[in-house]
Amino acid sequence: xxxxxxxxxxxxxxxxxxxxxxxxxxxxxxxxxxxxxxxxxxxxxxxxxxxxxxxxxxxxxxxxxxxxxxxxxxxxxxxxxxxxxxxxxxxxxxxxxxxxxxxxxxxxxxxxxxxxxxxxxxxxxxxxxxxxxxxxxxxxxxxxxxxxxxxxxxxxxxxxxxxxxxxxxxxxxxxxxxxxxxxxxxxxxxxxxxxxxxxxxxxxxxxxxxxxxxxxxxxxxxxxxxxxxxxxxxxxxxxxxxxxxxxxxxxxxxxxxxxxxxxxxxxxxxxxxxxxxxxxxxxxxxxxxxxx
Amino acid sequence: xxxxxxxxxxxxxxxxxxxxxxxxxxxxxxxxxxxxxxxxxxxxxxxxxxxxxxxxxxxxxxxxxxxxxxxxxxxxxxxxxxxxxxxxxxxxxxxxxxxxxxxxxxxxxxxxxxxxxxxxxxxxxxxxxxxxxxxxxxxxxxxxxxxxxxxxxxxxxxxxxxxxxxxxxxxxxxxxxxxxxxxxxxxxxxxxxxxxxxxxxxxxxxxxxxxxxxxxxxxxxxxxxxxxxxxxxxxxxxxxxxxxxxxxxxxxxxxxxxxxxxxxxxxxxxxxxxxxxxxxxxxxxxxxxxxxxxxxxxxxxxxxxxxxx
Numbered sequence: 001x002x003x004x005x006x007x008x009x010x011x012x013x014x015x016x017x018x019x020x021x022x023x024x025x026x027x028x029x030x031x032x033x034x035x036x037x038x039x040x041x042x043x044x045x046x047x048x049x050x051x052x053x054x055x056x057x058x059x060x061x062x063x064x065x066x067x068x069x070x071x072x073x074x075x076x077x078x079x080x081x082x083x084x085x086x087x088x089x090x091x092x093x094x095x096x097x098x099x100x101x102x103x104x105x106x107x108x109x110x111x112x113x114x115x116x117x118x119x120x121x122x123x124x125x126x127x128x129x130x131x132x133x134x135x136x137x138x139x140x141x142x143x144x145x146x147x148x149x150x151x152x153x154x155x156x157x158x159x160x161x162x163x164x165x166x167x168x169x170x171x172x173x174x175x176x177x178x179x180x181x182x183x184x185x186x187x188x189x190x191x192x193x194x195x196x197x198x199x200x201x202x203x204x205x206x207x208x209x210x211x212x213x214x215x216x217x218x219x220x221x222x223x224x225x226x227x228x229x230x231x232x233x234x235x236x237x238x239x240x241x242x243x244x245x246x247x248x249x250x251x252x253x254x255x256x257x258x259x260x261x262x263x264x265x266x267x268x269x270x271x272x273x274x275x276x277x278x279x280x281x282x283x284x285x286x287x288x289x290x291x292x
Numbered sequence: 293x294x295x296x297x298x299x300x301x302x303x304x305x306x307x308x309x310x311x312x313x314x315x316x317x318x319x320x321x322x323x324x325x326x327x328x329x330x331x332x333x334x335x336x337x338x339x340x341x342x343x344x345x346x347x348x349x350x351x352x353x354x355x356x357x358x359x360x361x362x363x364x365x366x367x368x369x370x371x372x373x374x375x376x377x378x379x380x381x382x383x384x385x386x387x388x389x390x391x392x393x394x395x396x397x398x399x400x401x402x403x404x405x406x407x408x409x410x411x412x413x414x415x416x417x418x419x420x421x422x423x424x425x426x427x428x429x430x431x432x433x434x435x436x437x438x439x440x441x442x443x444x445x446x447x448x449x450x451x452x453x454x455x456x457x458x459x460x461x462x463x464x465x466x467x468x469x470x471x472x473x474x475x476x477x478x479x480x481x482x483x484x485x486x487x488x489x490x491x492x493x494x495x496x497x498x499x500x501x502x503x504x505x506x507x508x509x510x511x512x513x514x515x516x517x518x519x520x521x522x523x524x525x526x527x528x529x530x531x532x533x534x535x536x537x538x539x540x541x542x543x544x545x546x547x548x549x550x551x552x553x554x555x556x557x558x559x560x561x562x563x564x565x566x567x568x569x570x571x572x573x574x575x576x577x578x579x580x581x582x583x584x585x586x587x588x589x590x591x592x593x594x595x596x597x598x599x600x601x
Contacts, residue, residue, distance in 0.1 A: 033398045084578050093397065094344065095577040098534055102577070105527060105570030113563060223409075226402050234398070265413060268406040275399050276391040 004135055005256040006249055011141035013248020014148040015203050019221050020228025020240040021155060022199030028172035028235025029192040031093070032082065035100040037225055038218025039107035040070055040197040044204030046111060049213045052122060063147075066201045074197030077103065078190045104218075112215040120213040144206045151202060152241055159237060168192050172235055200225075220264075227267040231274050233283030243282050298455055302448050309444055318440040322512065324552035325447045326505055329454050331532040331544035333501045336458060338530075339539030340467060341494045342474030343392070346401050347408020348502060348529055351381040353521030354411060355503025356510035360431045361421055363511075370434050374507040381503025382496040384411075389495040393488050405523070412521040427517035434511045443512050450508065454501055455545075461497070462541060470494060474539075524566070528555075531569045535576045537583030546584055 023037050044066045051057045081099050085092045129138040159165035170178040171188045179185050232239025254262050309318050337343045359377035362368045388407045392400045416425045435442040469490050472480040481487045510516050536547025555565055580587040
């Protein structure tokens with residue numbers, strides 16, 4: 001039972017890492033809190049749903065389509081909505097926050113008006129499960145685990161070993177110095193926005209069979225992204241990866257041993273408690289350990 | 293000058309409603325009065341103090357539920373429960389402000405959002421007292437009889453008192469202190485302002501008025517559901533205050549009246565209401581970050597530059 005719950009938590013946690021990573025990356029690189037982040041996830045689930053039911057695309061192609069589509073939506077959001085505000089006012093932080101909130105409402109409402117508020121789900125996406133001894137892991141969760149671990153590793157490699165990725169990290173670390181050494185920060189911002197929404201999109205494709213598809217489906221992932229980003233330390237890549245897994249395991253233990261309705265309250269509690277007692281999250285904790 | 297015009301406008305509105313004497317029109321006027329107060333006091337936090345509260349509707353809902361529960365289950369008289377609702381909201385607002393004092397603007401946004409959602413979930417889970425997702429029924433009305441006119445009279449009195457209170461806050465030293473905190477916290481505290489104290493004070497005042505209005509709303513509608521604590525009620529309040537103009541006294545009033553009447557006049561587009569709010573929020577923030585009032589001021593300055601000098 002205990003190990004089973006940990007295994008479930010690991011699968012869910014790895015996807016929380018993915019969601020939190022995109023959110024945290026955007027915050028670190030741009031200093032913007034994207035309240036429409038959950039809606040990128042929601043758009044991805046709709047895209048995946050229709051490409052699966054209408055066209056029967058195989059899984060890898062579905063992921064590819066979603067990634068490309070959401071990358072462009074993310075870039076367009078930055079170029080069309082966030083950049084104009086930045087160029088217009090110096091005090092752009094709150095207007096940008098409000099714009100992302102507006103974008104969230106617009107996406108949600110337009111999807112609701114087009115396809116209705118009903119729940120949609122895919123029957124028989126992956127039905128079988130893998131048995132290892134007494135442990136059981138469903139095919140969906142196994143795929144989630146494998147794909148998201150692979151993607152996390154890929155993102156880590158991209159950020160640390162490629163020129164573009166180092167550019168993103170450099171902008172996240174110190175914007176002015178990055179500009180001084182000749183990095184085009186606006187271009188980096190646009191790309192970061194794209195990558196962040198693509199990560200949300202992949203999470204959407206992976207979680208679609210579990211969470212169904214409906215217009216406000218993005219609220220829960222947004223909440224998890226908040227919790228993960230705060231637990232990991234806003235803007236920290238490693239922190240997001242670790243804290244996603246922590247949150248996932250903690251949640252599935254709480255569901256297994258206490259009750260299922262406590263799940264949502266737990267993310268909120270994590271957010272508030274961590275912010276009160278440990279504002280820099282896991283990243284700050286690691287730094288302190290290293291300093292010792 | 294402005295204070296006289298507020299009373300005059302309120303009197304005119306009452307006269308108009310009294311003459312027309314239509315139940316629906318009275319309802320719209322009551323709604324816009326409620327929204328004027330909510331948007332104005334939200335703006336006091338965001339526009340003057342620089343403290344953003346994303347869970348504002350939760351304080352409105354707490355006032356409504358506290359007053360409703362006390363009068364339904366314990367049979368307290370309405371005039372007392374309304375104040376208790378306000379006080380409870382103020383207390384909760386104070387409680388959530390304390391951890392927010394050390395945080396940056398984004399963390400404050402997240403914490404208040406999370407707090408509002410916690411309150412909404414807690415109210416829907418606590419079935420035995422709050423009635424759960426089905427809502428609280430049978431709240432006693434303030435006035436006997438079916439007419440809505442006495443409610444409008446009462447809310448107008450509350451509105452005038454609250455707007456005068458807000459003006460007094462903004463125009464006296466307290467307003468100056470608030471603005472100094474918004475502009476630069478460090479500089480303000482260097483100048484001898486106790487930033488924490490004034491943030492807690494501002495937050496409690498703002499939440500107190502939300503609670504009072506929420507309690508009024510509960511005794512006006514006679515039934516409330518947990519959704520009034522959620523983000524769907526916070527968004528219109530924020531939209532009104534932002535579209536009208538952040539950090540101005542008139543902005544939220546213009547925004548609240550404008551958006552309520554716009555919302556009611558496009559009732560046949562009921563489904564599109566939130567979509568339109570969202571689009572307007574985006575457009576206003578991109579084109580005129582200071583809102584309608586800021587935009588008017590901008591045009592005024594251009595005209596003056598061209599023709600006066």
